Amino acid sequence: MYRWRLIEQTWCCWPAKPIGLIEMIGGSYLATTPQVAYKRLLESLTRRNIAIHTWMYIPSLDHQSQAIQAWKNFRKCKERLEARVGTMPFPIRMGHSLGCKLHLLAPDSGRNSQAFIGLCFNNFNAGKSIPMLGKVTKKFNIRTEFSPSPKQTIELIKSKYVQPDNLLIKFNRDKLDQTHLLFNSLKARSNDQSRVLELEGDHLTPTSTGIKKNILGDWLEDNNRIDNLDTLINTIAKFFPG
Numbered sequence: 655m656y657r658w659r660l661i662e663q664t665w666c667c668w669p670a671k672p673i674g675l676i677e678m679i680g681g682s683y684l685a686t687t688p689q690v691a692y693k694r695l696l697e698s699l700t701r702r703n704i705a706i707h708t709w710m711y712i713p714s715l716d717h718q719s720q721a722i723q724a725w726k727n728f729r730k731c732k733e734r735l736e737a738r739v740g741t742m743p744f745p746i747r748m749g750h751s752l753g754c755k756l757h758l759l760a761p762d763s764g765r766n767s768q769a770f771i772g773l774c775f776n777n778f779n780a781g782k783s784i785p786m787l788g789k790v791t792k793k794f795n796i797r798t799e800f801s802p803s804p805k806q807t808i809e810l811i812k813s814k815y816v817q818p819d820n821l822l823i824k825f826n827r828d829k830l831d832q833t834h835l836l837f838n839s840l841k842a843r844s845n846d847q848s849r850v851l852e853l854e855g856d857h858l859t860p861t862s863t864g865i866k867k868n869i870l871g872d873w874l875e876d877n878n879r880i881d882n883l884d885t886l887i888n889t890i891a892k893f894f895p896g
Contacts, residue, residue, distance in 0.1 A: 656697050656700055658689045661727075661730065661731050661734060662727050662730065662731075663709055663710050663711065663723070663724075663727050664707050664708065664709045664710070664727045664728065664730075664731045665688060665689040665706075665707075665708050665710060666705070666706065666707050666708075666731055666734075666735070667689070667696060667697065667700045667705070667706040668700075668705045668706075668735060668738070668739070669700055669701075669703045669704070669705060671703060671739070672703055672704060672705035672735070672739060672742065673702075673703045673704060673894055673895055673896055674703075674704050674705070674742075674743060674745075674746065674768075674893070674894045674895075675704070675705045675706075675707065675732065675735070675742050675743070675745040675746070676696075676699060676704055676705070676706050676707070676745060676746050676747075676748050676890075677707050677708075677709075677728045677745045677746070677747050677748070677757075677767075678692065678696065678706060678707065678708040678709070678748045678749070678750075678753070679708070679709050679711075679724055679747075679748075679749045679750070679752075679753030679754075679756045679757055680692055680708065680749075680750050680751070680753050681750045681751030681752050681753055681774070682713045682751065682752045683712075683713065684750070684751075684861060685708075685709070685710055685711050685713075685752075685753060686710060686711070686712055687710065688708040688709070688710050689708060689710075690862070691861050691862060692708065692750070692860060692861055692862060693862040694862045694883060695860055695861075695862070695883060695886065695887060696708060698884075698887045699887065699890060699891065702891050702894065702896070703896070704891070704894055705735055705742070707728055707731045707732070707735075707745075709724045709727055709728065711723075711724070713752065715780060715798065715799070715800050715801060716800075716801050717752075717755060717756060717759060717800050717801060717802065717807075718759055718801055718802055719801075720756055721755075721756045721757070721758075721759035721760055721761070722760075722761050724756055724757075724760075725760045725761055725762065728745070732745065743768060744766055744767050744768045745766075745767055745768065746767065746768050746769050746770070746771060746893050746894075747760075747764070747767045747769075747770045747771070748770070748771040748772075748773065748890070749770075749771075749772055749773065749775075750773040750774055750860050750861075751773070751774050751775070751776055751830070751857070752776070753773075754772040754773070754774075754775040754776075754836070755775070755777060755807060757770060757772075758770070758772075758807070758810075758811055758815055758836075759802070759807070759810065763814050763815050763816045763817070764815050764816050764817030765816055765817070767817055768819070768893070769817065769819040769820065769821065769893060770817050770819070770820045770821070771820075771821050771823065771890060771893070772820065772821070772822045772823065772833070772836060773823050773860050773886075774823075774824065774825065774828055774830065774831050774833075774857050774860070775822060775824075775831065775832055775833050775835075775836045776830050776831060776832045777804045777807055777808070777832055777835060777836070778804065778830075778832075779799060779800065779803070779804050780798055780799050780800050808835065808839050811836070811839045811840065812839050812842050812843060815840075815843070818843075818845050818846055818847045818848070819847050819848075820840055820846075820847070820848040820849075821848075821849060821851060821889075821893075822836060822837055822840075822848060822849070822850045822851070823850075823851050823852075823853060823886070823889070824850065824851075824852050824853075825852070825853055825854065825855035825856050825857065825859050825882075826852055826853070826854055826855070827854075827855065827856040828855070828856050828857045828859075829856075829857070830857045831857065833850060834850075837850050851889065853882065853885055853886060853889070854878070854881075854882045854885070855879070855882040855883075855886070859879070859882050859883055859886060860883070860886060
């Protein structure tokens with residue numbers, strides 16, 4: 655049982671002697687309670703002496719503003735952690751779904767991180783991401799879009815984002831995944847070292863079993879789904895010593 659503490663909008667879980675730090679941003683609505691939605695994933699990493707900071711938010715249309723807010727909050731949390739355990743290495747940033755985009759829009763363009771792990775990246779427009787908004791905009795002929803838009807996001811990644819080490823993880827049954835778009839954008843940069851790894855699973859594989867069960871039903875309790883999450887945990891843990 656791990657003790658989570660809330661620092662502003664970030665839930666923090668700290669082992670006694672952390673060997674590294676993960677800064678996690680979850681997907682839409684899952685990230686309103688990330689310490690619950692990603693409990694098994696995050697606490698399994700903490701058992702391996704990895705400190706976890708996971709930002710909670712309610713999605714808005716202004717993704718750039720939220721990216722800046724998350725980045726500032728993560729900095730404060732890292733300072734608080736270092737006051738307790740001493741100097742920490744740069745964090746590994748990890749995002750799931752929309753959380754990938756928010757990390758990629760960070761104001762430091764990835765400079766103050768060791769690497770980025772992107773799970774289930776997607777970059778849909780507002781109408782597709784928020785079905786009710788799509789109906790309203792079509793009915794009243796209103797143009798409403800995320801800021802930056804999907805197209806602008808890809809251009810910003812190509813021109814501004816500087817982190818060369820990016821592991822993009824996609825799952826073979828994920829119908830929402832757009833990892834190929836992100837990978838092609840990253841490879842368009844010089845000195846890029848990005849790679850793609852495909853694992854068994856779907857868009858909800860990174861989330862806790864209880865969350866998936868509530869959404870999709872009792873069949874999610876099967877051992878294969880737990881094994882898929884354990885494979886993901888082991889993959890992420892390889893970024894850290896020990």
